[in-house]
Amino acid sequence: MSKIEQKSIDLASQEMLKKAQAEGLNTCWDRVDSMQPQCGFGQLGVCCTVCNMGPCRIDPFGEGPECGVCGATADTIAARNLARKIAVGGSAHSDHGRDVANTLLMTAKHGGQDKAKGSHSHDYDITDENKLKKVAQEIGLEIKGKDKFELAKEVGELMLGEFGKQKGELLFINRAPKKRQEIWRKLGIVPRGIDREVVELLHTTTMGVDNEYRNLMLTGMRCALADGWGGSMIATDLQDILLGKPVPIRSKVNLGVLKEDEVNVVVHGHEPVLSEMAVKASRDPELLKLAKEKGANGINLAGICCTANEVLMRQGVPVAGNFLQQELAIITGAVEVMMVDVQCIMPALEQLASCFHTKLITTSPKARFPGVKHIQFTEEKAYAVSKQIIREAIDNYPNRIKEKVNIPKQTMDLVAGFTKEVVFQILGGTYRASYRPLNEGIISGRLRGVAGVVGCNNPKQTHDLFHVELVKELMKKDVLVLQTGCSAIACAKAGFLVPEAAKQYAGRGLQEICDAVGIPPVLHLGSCVDNSRILTAACEIIKEGGLGEDLSDIPAAGAAPEWMSEKAITIGFYFVASGVYTVFGADPFSVFGSKNLTEYLTNGIEKDVGGKFAFSDNPQEMAKLMIEHIDNKRKALNLKPAMYA
Amino acid sequence: MSKVVAAAVMRGTQSVFKQAESILNKAIEEKSESTKVGFPETAFYFPMANALLAEEVKTLGDAKKILEHARTLLPRELPQDKVWLPYLGDVLDSGIATLLCEEIIMALRYLSGEEPQADCNGFFSDTVLRSLGLQLVDGRMPGFAAILGAAPDNKTAVEIVRQLQERSILIFAGSSSNGRSIIDQLKEENVAMGWDNYIVPYGRDTLSAIYPLNWAIRSTLTFGGLKAGQAQKCLLYCKERVFAFGLALGPLDDIKYATGAGAIAMGFPVIADTDIPEIRPTGVAGYEALVKEKDHSKIVPVGIEIRGIKIKVSKIPIPVLYGAAFEGERVRREQVYVEFGSKFSASFEFLRMKDSDKIEDDKVELIGPDIEAVEKQSKRIMPLGIVVEVAGRKMQKDFEPILERQIHRYINGAMGVMHIGQRDMNWIRISKETAAKGFKLKHLAVIIRAKILEEYGAIVDKVQTKIYTKEEDVEKFSKVANDSYNERDERLGGMTDESVEVFYSCALCQSFAPNHVCIVTPERLGLCGGYSWLDTKASFEILPSGPNQPIEKGQCLDEKSGIYKNVNEFIYQKSNKSVESVSMYSFINSPQTSCGCFECIVAIMPEANGVIVVNRDYTGMTPIGMTFTTLAGSVGGGVQTPGFLGVGKLYLISKKFISAEGGLRRVVWMPKELKEALGEKLKKRCEAEIDAGFYEKIADETQATTSEQLLEVLNKASHPALTLPPLM
The missing domain is CATH 3.40.1470.10 (Bifunctional carbon monoxide dehydrogenase/acetyl-coa synthase(codh/acs), Chain M, domain 5)
Incomplete structure (x- = not known):
């Protein structure tokens, strides 16, 4: 892939790639080129490094070894490799959730102490007491006679307990429709405790334990469910309680949001707990004054990846770009500080930042870079740490090299902030809060169905192209698209996340719905842990009635068109295990070396859980597969065909 | 495009809110917070506020709480030209805020003696609701239509209400457009109004449209078994069980849009006769929420369709309109063409069963002169005997009085025909207008047969009728009938649990x-x-x-x-x-x-x-x-x-x-x-x-x-x- 137009469809990104090329700066696109051809055994999933009798690899052509030294076949090896990725993806989301639970507990403790003292010393608060009460009731807590800190403490303790729980069932499993719960129970894949499922899955993949691919995948699904209905869901809900529940909000997206005349601080990674404080610090009068003194007209915070999505959803902070734009942001030469937390942060940033005045600052003890400045974030000193980081940025502003600054002009408006709760409000207001109009939209056929399009970017594919083309096609066919993560950012840049997009891109039925409600045809639901919002919204659809009894009955499909992270695999598995047909782009999960496993994932698994995977490297085909599936589900529910098909 | 509607609703809500705020503040200033305020003959205080918020407004101070709640429902922002935020939820909240404010305004008008307006009913009492209960459920009154505005001309106004009356839909008439109100249009055309005629004028401004709405919301508390404060359930009850719709005649202003949004929040769709942006997706109302129908001959059927009202229209071959809405209509002395019974002449009605082979279905015999005979008389009075004979395999003697009792309602349904009483104590009047349209005595038989077969077709197969108008016949058959009446009374009296x-x-x-x-x-x-x-x-x-x-x-x-x-x-x-x-x-x-x-x-x-x-x-x-x-x-x-x-x-x-x-x-x-x-x-x-x-x-x-x-x-x-x- 050499031509810049083939690297990305995004004009701002193309401009930065040209600059990189001109200045000899190395980006992931160059590195992916130099990596070619990539390892075929790895791609097929038949390389095993589990024990020291290996590494072993199975000959895909049937001429060499048909099993490893221990006797593991291609089925076992591919399934074990895949299972390990599920465990890793799940551990990432869940560890995120655990940190939020800890922050909630700390806030509850400080809040209680402050109340006794009558002062306010802590940086966090219980911002959404309503949601706290709702969640508390859902998990069986008595809410009467407790103040928000007492209740937050109980909720926090119960939620934290979910990680180390050894038996029983995760509490949020109850949110799923009854029929879905029964499917899981029958298969024995209801998660017991979040950490336990990760550990047990890893155990089963070690040398000489589980050799049966279906069983490995069932254990894998239990671990994935512990992410989707556990770690991720806890992260989402507790973040809402702590930082506030998102509501529809306007903002802007793309590298053009960086400012020529302001201190640019880019927050990158996944966790909002620190970046929310950074937003607050960027509005601190003392720091604003300091910025003025250094010649800047203000402090401009912008986000990359899911940290961006988190602060976008709650604070309307502009988004500089998605995963593949992290290097490009630095290449603008206008970023004073890129502060990072965890996940999806390319190790290459350090090298690239050193070519500019940009300071890379790590904040998590879990994610360090050699030679990079580390300012450790602790929840107790959240605001102080944030101020320190912003101050670093301000101090760095005079070091910006004017000649090296090229901020692309491209920005696009967007509306974000859609959640399970918001849907009630925007469809019914305070007194008619309901999913009814959405369900009726689907039942009447104005909406063909619902699609979740999520996931990462991958330099092996043309950046953003798959997201944008797929979503464009879905909109045209009257499918309401729910998005999270870097996929949402891709479509935001394409202008799909403004209400005006309905008229330009949507089919007539979707247009009518968007027009009646005032929404964009593509709804941004947040970060990748917020995929849990898609699950809970789907549960509300079932609860509202008329579209079946189980999640797998809904005319809906999912896709991760440009995936790259192990987290995407885990998300895919918890969606499939929840009954959702899910299409993955790019390469399949390195399983094609095992015919049996591939057959199971794309077919047999449906008999077990009602959902299945499909793989495609063509966005038009992906759309076709998803729409076919949606139409089949409509038929199964005896619904009329799409109204304006 | 709905955004235009959303903006109009929100502007309207802001304006109604300001009005409520200013007159409430003024009233409190002039009187005091403890000044009593309320509507006549209701146990539900401000019914909308009572149902939705469980508030029992008794004083101006209490009303202030409602106003403050309405303030929280006002929109965050009006829909912007570009990158607007979702507005449907805000529109529904605005609608509710409008209704709450309108209720405050109307109650204050009662306080200052400005309500009810001339020729208008004003606030609808609880009693009316209860007494209409049965008709609402048994299909005799299949729904309600609230008309806002005025038709382009008087003729159209009358045609619209006649279309509704013919289908027995209760009509609330009011509001104005271009300075005209449907109320005055109907008045000028001498259309009889009032509960008995299924046309209730509520007021000449849009704010008074709260009356039919806060009347409808009371049905949730009186019949629905819901408690005050179960807001969502109350609104859903209206959506699912109260078959009402709005007809907006003439141009829509912001206040009408805002009030309409309140109606839509209650699940009631609105049909306009002007070029408005439609809201067709379903879910808030039963079907479409806001539609246009510029053809006045279709506007009523469209309303019925989008509200999902089930109507049995009896098409009875008589020369005048027929429908339950005409049951309560009076024929006044000066309008009388002919009258029978009461103290003026001998008259009776009698229904009996006979063997099937003795009855020729649809046979009507008039024995004696028809009504035009009165032209030659000094008094417009004639004797009358109506003998209805029915047969059917499942017919029982016990059902005779039940069928006979229906004659009153059946005959009353014809426009310009009045029937009072029963048996040999009846009193029938036929108006000049009706006679001029060609109504004859045989039409009474036509009505009775058609209705019996429509409502009691499962037990009655054949109906024949004899109508006597000669003095001696009436007296003779009246005796036969009387024997039967007595026998029935005795049998009924002896029937015990x-x-x-x-x-x-x-x-x-x-x-x-x-x-x-x-x-x-x-x-x-x-x-x-x-x-x-x-x-x-x-x-x-x-x-x-x-x-x-x-x-x-x-x-x-x-x-x-x-x-x-x-x-x-x-x-x-x-x-x-x-x-x-x-x-x-x-x-x-x-x-x-x-x-x-x-x-x-x-x-x-x-x-x-x-x-x-x-x-x-x-x-x-x-x-x-x-x-x-x-x-x-x-x-x-x-x-x-x-x-x-x-x-x-x-x-x-x-x-x-x-x-x-x-x-x-x-x-x-x-x-x-x-x-x-x-x-x-x-x-x-x-x-x-x-x-x-x-x-x-x-x-x-x-x-x-x-x-x-x-x-x-x-x-x-x-x-x-x-x-x-x-x-x-």
């Missing part, structure tokens, strides 16, 4: 009171007064899967209270498992529940050791300190309330009237009009059960309206209740 093996249920009202079931016995008619045991029996024959089901009495668990095992099992299932046991004759031990359309309430008065009975037309105070409407608030909705009972008037003269507690002798008070309405029958029952003097011992409002007064009267009269075993 013990003489039958089955009772009948009546779940007709479950369409709006989902947990209520009446049990109708020969000696206890339905609480609405509309269904006797024979009626329910006939109804079951007509529609075996219908609302009236036979219940084999089976084992009696408590003879005194009249509790039966089978009845209990039946009621438990049909009340959605909310009522486990009901008695037939007790108002304390497992009393029957009520839907809300009871004719009277029997209420315990412990200090008198008896009960008072109050009918729904009585608006005054009762000795137990509650008006009918207040009392009714705690009796309806399918809930058992020991000590309180909703009953049909005629149950008072049944031998089984609260017999478990001692019967009639427990009655210590009832309004004069009720006492007089029961008249001789009540006197006879008093004499039979207690003594001739007891009738006088039942006090009325001329003697007592407080507990103290009543006790004094009772003591003086030595009322027998005082010496009965204690009720509690």
Whole structure:
């Protein structure tokens, strides 16, 4: 892939790639080129490094070894490799959730102490007491006679307990429709405790334990469910309680949001707990004054990846770009500080930042870079740490090299902030809060169905192209698209996340719905842990009635068109295990070396859980597969065909 | 495009809110926060605020709380030109805010004597709602239409209301457009208005459209068994069970849009006759929420369709319009072309069954001159005898009086024909206009046959009619009829609960009171007064899967209270498992529940050791300190309330009237009009059960309206209740 137009469809990104090329700066696109051809055994999933009798690899052509030294076949090896990725993806989301639970507990403790003292010393608060009460009731807590800190403490303790729980069932499993719960129970894949499922899955993949691919995948699904209905869901809900529940909000997206005349601080990674404080610090009068003194007209915070999505959803902070734009942001030469937390942060940033005045600052003890400045974030000193980081940025502003600054002009408006709760409000207001109009939209056929399009970017594919083309096609066919993560950012840049997009891109039925409600045809639901919002919204659809009894009955499909992270695999598995047909782009999960496993994932698994995977490297085909599936589900529910098909 | 509508709604809401705020503040300034404020004849304070917020607004200070709540519902921002935020939720909130503010404004107008407006009804009382209850459920009144604005010309205005009347849809007329109101258009065309005519003018401005809306919301509390404050449930009840829609005639302004949004939040769609942006996606209202229909001949059918109203239109081949909406219409003296009966001439109507081979269906014989004979007379009076003969395989002699009783309603449905009374006490008038359109006596027979076959087709196959207009014939056949009337009365009088093996249920009202079931016995008619045991029996024959089901009495668990095992099992299932046991004759031990359309309430008065009975037309105070409407608030909705009972008037003269507690002798008070309405029958029952003097011992409002007064009267009269075993 050499031509810049083939690297990305995004004009701002193309401009930065040209600059990189001109200045000899190395980006992931160059590195992916130099990596070619990539390892075929790895791609097929038949390389095993589990024990020291290996590494072993199975000959895909049937001429060499048909099993490893221990006797593991291609089925076992591919399934074990895949299972390990599920465990890793799940551990990432869940560890995120655990940190939020800890922050909630700390806030509850400080809040209680402050109340006794009558002062306010802590940086966090219980911002959404309503949601706290709702969640508390859902998990069986008595809410009467407790103040928000007492209740937050109980909720926090119960939620934290979910990680180390050894038996029983995760509490949020109850949110799923009854029929879905029964499917899981029958298969024995209801998660017991979040950490336990990760550990047990890893155990089963070690040398000489589980050799049966279906069983490995069932254990894998239990671990994935512990992410989707556990770690991720806890992260989402507790973040809402702590930082506030998102509501529809306007903002802007793309590298053009960086400012020529302001201190640019880019927050990158996944966790909002620190970046929310950074937003607050960027509005601190003392720091604003300091910025003025250094010649800047203000402090401009912008986000990359899911940290961006988190602060976008709650604070309307502009988004500089998605995963593949992290290097490009630095290449603008206008970023004073890129502060990072965890996940999806390319190790290459350090090298690239050193070519500019940009300071890379790590904040998590879990994610360090050699030679990079580390300012450790602790929840107790959240605001102080944030101020320190912003101050670093301000101090760095005079070091910006004017000649090296090229901020692309491209920005696009967007509306974000859609959640399970918001849907009630925007469809019914305070007194008619309901999913009814959405369900009726689907039942009447104005909406063909619902699609979740999520996931990462991958330099092996043309950046953003798959997201944008797929979503464009879905909109045209009257499918309401729910998005999270870097996929949402891709479509935001394409202008799909403004209400005006309905008229330009949507089919007539979707247009009518968007027009009646005032929404964009593509709804941004947040970060990748917020995929849990898609699950809970789907549960509300079932609860509202008329579209079946189980999640797998809904005319809906999912896709991760440009995936790259192990987290995407885990998300895919918890969606499939929840009954959702899910299409993955790019390469399949390195399983094609095992015919049996591939057959199971794309077919047999449906008999077990009602959902299945499909793989495609063509966005038009992906759309076709998803729409076919949606139409089949409509038929199964005896619904009329799409109204304006 | 809906954004335009959203913006108009929000602007309208802001304007109504400001109006409410300014006049409320002014009123508080001029008077005080403790100044009383409210609507006449309601137990629900500000009904919209009561249903949605559980607030009981009694003073200006209370009204302020409502205003402050409305403030929280105002939109965050008006929809912007670009990158607008979702507005549907805000539109619905704005609609509710508008209704709450309109209620405040109207109540303040009542306070300052500006309401009701000239020729208008103003606030609709609770009583009207209850008395219409039965018609609403049995299909006689299939829905409501609220007209806002004015038609392009008077002729169109009349055509629209006639279309609605013909379908028996109750019309609320009001508001204005371009300075004209539909009310004045109808007035100028001499269209008879009022509840009886199915056209109720509410007010000439849009704000007064709150009246039909805060009337509709009360049905949730009176019939739906919902509690004040169950906002979402109340609104959904309206959406699912109150078949109302709005017709916006003429250009729409912001206030109409805002009020319309309130209606839509209640699930009521709005149809406009102008070029407005439509809201077609469904889910908020039953079907589409806002649509346009510029053709006035189609606007009514469109309204009916998008509200999902089910209508049985009787197309009866007579030269005038026909529909339930004309039932209440009067033919005044100066309009009379001809009249029959009353004190003016001999007249009777009589229905009997015959063997099928003796009847030729659709045969009408007029024996004597037709109505034009009056042209040559000095007085416009003629004798009349109507003899209807029916046959059908499932027809029974017992059903004769039921069918005969319908003649009154049937004939009344013709425009310009008035019918009062029954049997040989009837009185019929035909208007000049109707006669001019070619209405003849045979048309009475046409109507009777068509309606009998429509409503009782399951039991009647053939109908033939003889109409006599010669004095001697009328007198002769009147005697035959009279013998029959007497025979029927005797048979009915002798029918007791013990003489039958089955009772009948009546779940007709479950369409709006989902947990209520009446049990109708020969000696206890339905609480609405509309269904006797024979009626329910006939109804079951007509529609075996219908609302009236036979219940084999089976084992009696408590003879005194009249509790039966089978009845209990039946009621438990049909009340959605909310009522486990009901008695037939007790108002304390497992009393029957009520839907809300009871004719009277029997209420315990412990200090008198008896009960008072109050009918729904009585608006005054009762000795137990509650008006009918207040009392009714705690009796309806399918809930058992020991000590309180909703009953049909005629149950008072049944031998089984609260017999478990001692019967009639427990009655210590009832309004004069009720006492007089029961008249001789009540006197006879008093004499039979207690003594001739007891009738006088039942006090009325001329003697007592407080507990103290009543006790004094009772003591003086030595009322027998005082010496009965204690009720509690």
